[in-house]
Amino acid sequence: MPTLVPFTGYNYSNVVPLTAHEDRLLLIRLKEGDEMAFDEVYRLYAHKLLGNITKLVKSESTAAELLQEIFVKLWFNREKIDVDRSMAPYLFRIAQNQVYDFFRKAARDNSLQRSLTAASQEAYVHIEEDIFQAEAVRHLQELMSTLPPKRRTIFEMIKLEGLSYAEVSSRLNISESTINDHIVKATKHIQQQMNLLYPGALSVAIILHLG
Amino acid sequence: MLDYFDAGGNERLLKELVLKTLEADDASRVPHDALTESILVNIKTTIRERSEAPSVPTIPVYQRNWFRAAAVAGILLLAAITGFVLTSRRPVAAPAAAVPPIKKEEIMPGKDAARLTLADGSVIVLDSAGNGALASQGAAEVTKQNGAIAYGQKDAPAQVLYNTLSTARGNQYQLQLADGSRVWLNAASSIRFPTTFTGNDRRVEITGEAYFEVAHDAARPFFVQVLSPAGADLGLVRVLGTHFNVQAYADESAIKTTLLEGAVQFTRNGQERLLQPGQQAVAHYQQQGIEVANARIDKEMAWKNGQFLFDGDHIEDIMRQISRWYDIDVTYAGAVSQETFSGLVSRNSHLSQVLKILEVGGLNYKLNGKKMIVTQ
Numbered sequence: 153m154p155t156l157v158p159f160t161g162y163n164y165s166n167v168v169p170l171t172a173h174e175d176r177l178l179l180i181r182l183k184e185g186d187e188m189a190f191d192e193v194y195r196l197y198a199h200k201l202l203g204n205i206t207k208l209v210k211s212e213s214t215a216a217e218l219l220q221e222i223f224v225k226l227w228f229n230r231e232k233i234d235v236d237r238s239m240a241p242y243l244f245r246i247a248q249n250q251v252y253d254f255f256r257k258a259a260r261d262n263s264l265q266r267s268l269t270a271a272s273q274e275a276y277v278h279i280e281e282d283i284f285q286a287e288a289v290r291h292l293q294e295l296m297s298t299l300p301p302k303r304r305t306i307f308e309m310i311k312l313e314g315l316s317y318a319e320v321s322s323r324l325n326i327s328e329s330t331i332n333d334h335i336v337k338a339t340k341h342i343q344q345q346m347n348l349l350y351p352g353a354l355s356v357a358i359i360l361h362l363g
Numbered sequence: 364m365l366d367y368f369d370a371g372g373n374e375r376l377l378k379e380l381v382l383k384t385l386e387a388d389d390a391s392r393v394p395h396d397a398l399t400e401s402i403l404v405n406i407k408t409t410i411r412e413r414s415e416a417p418s419v420p421t422i423p424v425y426q427r428n429w430f431r432a433a434a435v436a437g438i439l440l441l442a443a444i445t446g447f448v449l450t451s452r453r454p455v456a457a458p459a460a461a462v463p464p465i466k467k468e469e470i471m472p473g474k475d476a477a478r479l480t481l482a483d484g485s486v487i488v489l490d491s492a493g494n495g496a497l498a499s500q501g502a503a504e505v506t507k508q509n510g511a512i513a514y515g516q517k518d519a520p521a522q523v524l525y526n527t528l529s530t531a532r533g534n535q536y537q538l539q540l541a542d543g544s545r546v547w548l549n550a551a552s553s554i555r556f557p558t559t560f561t562g563n564d565r566r567v568e569i570t571g572e573a574y575f576e577v578a579h580d581a582a583r584p585f586f587v588q589v590l591s592p593a594g595a596d597l598g599l600v601r602v603l604g605t606h607f608n609v610q611a612y613a614d615e616s617a618i619k620t621t622l623l624e625g626a627v628q629f630t631r632n633g634q635e636r637l638l639q640p641g642q643q644a645v646a647h648y649q650q651q652g653i654e655v656a657n658a659r660i661d662k663e664m665a666w667k668n669g670q671f672l673f674d675g676d677h678i679e680d681i682m683r684q685i686s687r688w689y690d691i692d693v694t695y696a697g698a699v700s701q702e703t704f705s706g707l708v709s710r711n712s713h714l715s716q717v718l719k720i721l722e723v724g725g726l727n728y729k730l731n732g733k734k735m736i737v738t739q
Contacts, residue, residue, distance in 0.1 A: 164396045177723045184716040187670075187707040191403070199399045203392045204385045212394070216402050223406045224413070248382040255377070 164199035175239050182226075183233045190227055193239060198223065201247055208251055218254060222247045295345050299338055306331055307338040470714035470733070473550055473688045475510030477536035482524035482558070489536065505558075511537035514558055523561055529553035530571070533690035535666075540567070543578035544585065547667050550687040551612070572610040574667045577602045577625075589618055598631035598646055607638075608663055614683055617647040621663040629653060669710050671717065675703040678726060678737060689714045691733045700725070700739065 170178065181189035198219060206215040225246055233242065296304055306324070309315045310331070317328045324331075479487045489507060504515045505526075512528070528538050530548050538546045541559045548554060552571025560583065568588040577585045585602035589611045597611050597618050605625020611618045620629045622638040629636050629644040636644050636653045643658035665672035666684075673681055681704055682693040688710060704724040708717055718726065727738045 162396060162400055164399050165393070181706065181720050181723050184719045185708050185712055186720045188705060189720075194403055194406070198403070199394065199396070200388070201385060202394045202399055202402070204387060206394065207392050208381065208384055212398070216398070216405075219402055220406050220409060223403075224409050227406075227410050228413070244382065244385055247385050248378065251381050251385065252378050255381075 162195065164195070167196055167199070170196070170239075172238075176235055179233055179235045179237075179239055183230050183235060185230065190223075190230075193226070193243065194223060197240065197243055201244075205247070205251060209254065214254075218247075218250050222250050225250070295342050296338075298345070299341065303334045303338050306334045310335055468732075470689050470691065470730075472711050472713065473533040473535055473690070475536055476534040477528050477530045477548065479505075479512065480527040480529070482526060510535075511539065513539035514541040524558045525555055526558055527553055527555040531690070532687050540565075540578075542580060542583075545576045547574040549573065549610075549666050550690075569609060569611065571612055572608070572666070574606075574608040574664070575602070576606045597648075598629055601628040601630065603627060608667070610663075612683070612687075616649075617645045619646075619663070620644040621658045621660065623660060623664070665707075666710065671706070671708050671710060673704050673706045675705060677701065677703060678721075681721070682735075682737065685714070685717065691730075691735055693735045693737060695737045697739050699737070 178189055178192060182193060201222070202215055202219050205218050206212055209215050209218065222243075226243060296307065299307060306320060309320045309323075310317070315323075317331050320326075320331055321328045474490070476488075476490045479489055481487070489512065506513050506515070528536060528548060530536055530550055530552050532551050534550055536548045538548065538554065538556075540546065540556055542565055544565070546554055546567075549572035552569065552573055554567055554569045554573055556567040563583060565580070565583050565585045566588065567586070568590055570590050570592050573587075575585075575587065587600040587602065587609055589597040589600065589609060591597055591611070592613055598620075600607070600609060600620055603626040605627060606623040607625070607627050608621045608623070609619075610621075618631070620627065620638065621643040622640050624640050626640075627638050629638065629646070631646050631653060632651060634651070634653050636655050638644055638655065641657055641660060642655055643663070645654045645656065646652070647654075659674075662672050662674060671681075671684060671688075678700060679695075685691065686693050691714070702725050704721055704726070706717075706720045706724070708720055718728065718730075729736045729738060
């Protein structure tokens, strides 16, 4: 069994994984309410969980709250533990549900959404999964193809190529106010369509990203 | 992450992405050890808060709050008989265990119960039922509230009457003396005390184990006479306004006095030692001297905080505590294993839960009703 070190100054980076047998004994003790077992579980997994949750929610304080709730749940539901299965998958499933629920609620809560989006904007470069980005971009491209040709061109030049209004104005020989008009309408259209496809956070975020 | 959240078909993929990210082993965002550790503290606080039973309105003075992890140090006088010394572990928060569904023949934990013997010899059985005024003992009013009784001093007393509060195995109780001092009585223990304190000092007698929070009174020093169940003098604790624990079980190897706060002096057979907070005076039954050492406060106070704290303990030491609290008899078949056991579990647990934890550590036993045989 991993040895516990004193309360202060615990080195979480030095975690030794358990054998299957040790894992089972730990589960039994936890199930019966041995607090030392609870501490051992925490020492084995909390650090990694905290780091990865922070990666997802972008905020250390939010991650701390979620981690807390995960382990409190672990304790209060300890009697449901199936000692014939492993600790890690069980614990990580609790964590998965906790984090996922957090996002689900956040997507519905507008104000929280906005502040989260603002936070994630800064960290936006660190997209973990290409698949989702590709999907979103694909949808966006599809939508853009539904725009009238001129509007679409203008939109692409401003939003995707990053040209200034002045540049576009001189290239296409149209006034900046016209450009603005097109942009407003294009954005509105895309936003509406995205809302139909992805109600909630996604559309707002994507528009913000593009803006 | 939030950006890709929607109510459509991406849900399942997103959920899997969450799990994959949680399980990932990369060093890109490693928190500080101190942060992770501090969250554990919050977790335990939250667990403790959510575990607390729905509040029964209690008069603060009579609170029976066994689960409050008050960081009080105590002097433990431990009467030694057989030479086993209990060691301790670091403190951990004390949640009340979620009471598991009662299976057939479960051995229940101990409860707040005791017998109060009045000066005239009459006995009142104290249990969870029936709060309120209990008796009038001379100038003292005795009231009962949820696992505790309190003596209130009314007027100048005509005579000094002595009462005895005693707990059997499987019981514990709390008492407030006439001067406001509080006493927690563990299982198989007793305290004999005057209903009101007169004279120049305050004196009580105990057997077994008790934790004291003595009300400050510079004019009247507080003395705890430690006795064996047969009445033999095992030592005297002189208290200088403080919190301490005294343990004097006949089947343990020593009388232990553990000081949490304040100062006490332990005297036995003409020898005396003064204790500082965090220290323990140990007087082995079989020996003459008194040893003073640093105490594992968390371990000595575990019982009062509603827990069993085993840390590298031998099975016989553990079983003595178990037998007192669960009221079972324990015998040993064959040679007693020298293996050590550790665990931290609520005293509110069923015996079976505690035993399962010990089984993990290698305990083998047979349990027949209230008789246990520890096997190899």
